[in-house]
Amino acid sequence: MSRARAILGGVLLFLYLFALTGERPFESHLAYYYDILINIGINVILAVSLNLVNGYTGQFSLGHAGFMAVGAYAAGSWTNHLSPGLINFLAGSNGMLTFVLKPFPFLQQFAIPTVVADNLDLVIATLFGGFLAALAGLAVGIPSLRLRGDYLAIVTLGFGEIIRTLILNIDFLGAARGMSVTGTYTNMFWTFGIAAVAVYIVLGLVNSTYGRGFLTVRDDEVAAEAMGINTTKYKVIAFVVGAFFAGTAGSLFAHYTGYLTPEGFNFFKSVDVVVMVILGGMGSTTGVILAAILLTILPELLRALAHTDFVPAFQKALEGVIPIHLPPLQGLLENRLILYSLLLIIMMLTRPQGLFGDIAGSRKRVASSASK
């Protein structure tokens, strides 16, 4: 387990160092791979943060895309409106800094380079997005986390849909037209940097006293309450931290694509993240990271497969055997949700602990480390 984690850390570090030098490539095939890598980073953040709620704390949330949307729109609004306003306030022709620096003309040559300003803007926007998403998480979590199991799943789904419907109706956020974000600042450095921070914080939380709280809530809520543990507190903490990182992922997404639509954050986006967590194994960060990587690459591979000559040939052969005229089979490969839904059903029927997860093992580890 620890070796797997070390290898994974190494891979992330390598990507991280590589990313330091990498700017967004313009060549189309390079841009494609770059796109996949950024998406891997964003999905890792989403999956790891959802795993804190769904895996470690055992609360089934179906509204992660909602928090991502809050983060994305908040960060986008920061870059579009708040940040230029602030800069104008500080450094415009009548700005405060301009006024202060007027007597010292030699200081004015130390203008902040654009690259630094862009990155700074991204970081502030991301923190802002994460913060607002965490607030949304708090607002959702405090009332709904008194509920259990399937009720909580539906309520979080409901909140996700309410957030989406609200955005769809708020003109300031572009409503159904979508919102363009003026700065596409996201790069590998910050994507994988924030992914690493998310993994670090989630693992740190899980291995702390809080982590014991999360695990007891998951393992037996009634017993935990009987032992005097404030289960609602732990659930809310997990939920807020999860929402925060969903918000940062949203910000990275907003600053990567430069364009947001409410439809991009619908229920199916939440399902994507849930599938990652379930495939990786609820309560296994390593597994969930691997699943996020796998499930980002897999649809691309399937799409590539769909465009080979093999598929039409196979269809012809199949239609020779069974006398039914089928719609083009490419559709099966290109619709990732068919694959995901089958994955969900088959995983639950055959291996509910996930591909890499080992819930019983993690419980044992907790027990042994607690007895030390």
Next chain:
Amino acid sequence: MAQVILFLQQLLNGLSLGSIYALIALGYTMVYGVLRFINFAHGDVYMLGAYTGFAITNLIYMFIPLDQFNAISRHSFVPIFVCTAIVMLGAMIFCAILGVTIERIAYRPLRDRPRLTVLITAIGVSLFLQNITQFFVGAQPQAFKQLIPVRAIEGLGDLTVLSSQAAIIISTIVLMVFLRLIVMKTKLGLAMRALSVNPTACSLMGVNNGLVISFTFALGSALAAAAGILVAMDSPSINPLMGNLPGIKAFVAAVLGGIGNITGAVVGGLIIGVLETLVVGYSNELANWFPFLHYLFPNGLSQLRDAIAFAVLIIILLFKPTGIFGRVEREKV
């Protein structure tokens, strides 16, 4: 007077919408009663009901051009009625079989697992049904051919009642009466009620629990199929994702009425339907009372109708999680 008529009109539209929610909510509530889990795929059974009806209607149209009949003469009333009944029954039977199959394949092997496992499987089944349907029929909406001529019923003064709305309300009442008879007067109904009280004791008394659960799924799915066709009569555009929102709203209705309670599901469905219609119908007045709504939603509130059910759900779960007719269930350790 015009105000009263307008209110009655909204109420009527709300009742016909609510009847649909009630029919779907019955499936949720009955399955919850016997199995204690939310059958997430129920909304998609409703969608497939509409598609089955679509297929059967197209088949009928090959022989009888139904849209050329005029429903007023008795001459044409009989074939229209018979064809509609055939479409309804066909879709209901198909969906009953589908519901039982889903239960056999996806839910029965998980009988003794945690509820969350079953819920995740149900989400998987729901997504699978949607997307496989989309693969076969395409994502674009299809026009459901006319079964009964849709027009305003005469002799009601200023009130406009469409024949399709009347069909929805009448069919719903008939189906409810049937359901009531099945649940209250038959042995299987008795077994269903017994199972919802105590499954272990029930099987000790010689009830075949598996059979009763299958029967419950069949019953619920048949009602959902009927709802699908009734909706398609009123607004004849069907698409593979049409089950999502009505499914969730019907679930809210079931929770509002007290999940597991059959009367509750009906009442909850009607309340949600009426509420939704009233909020949309009186959105301007509402925005005048609460001026901040104008600033937030300059394009009007009617787009918010889909959020209403969720808001209702959150409010119920906060203040009365057992719903209107629900009983408090103690958690046993």
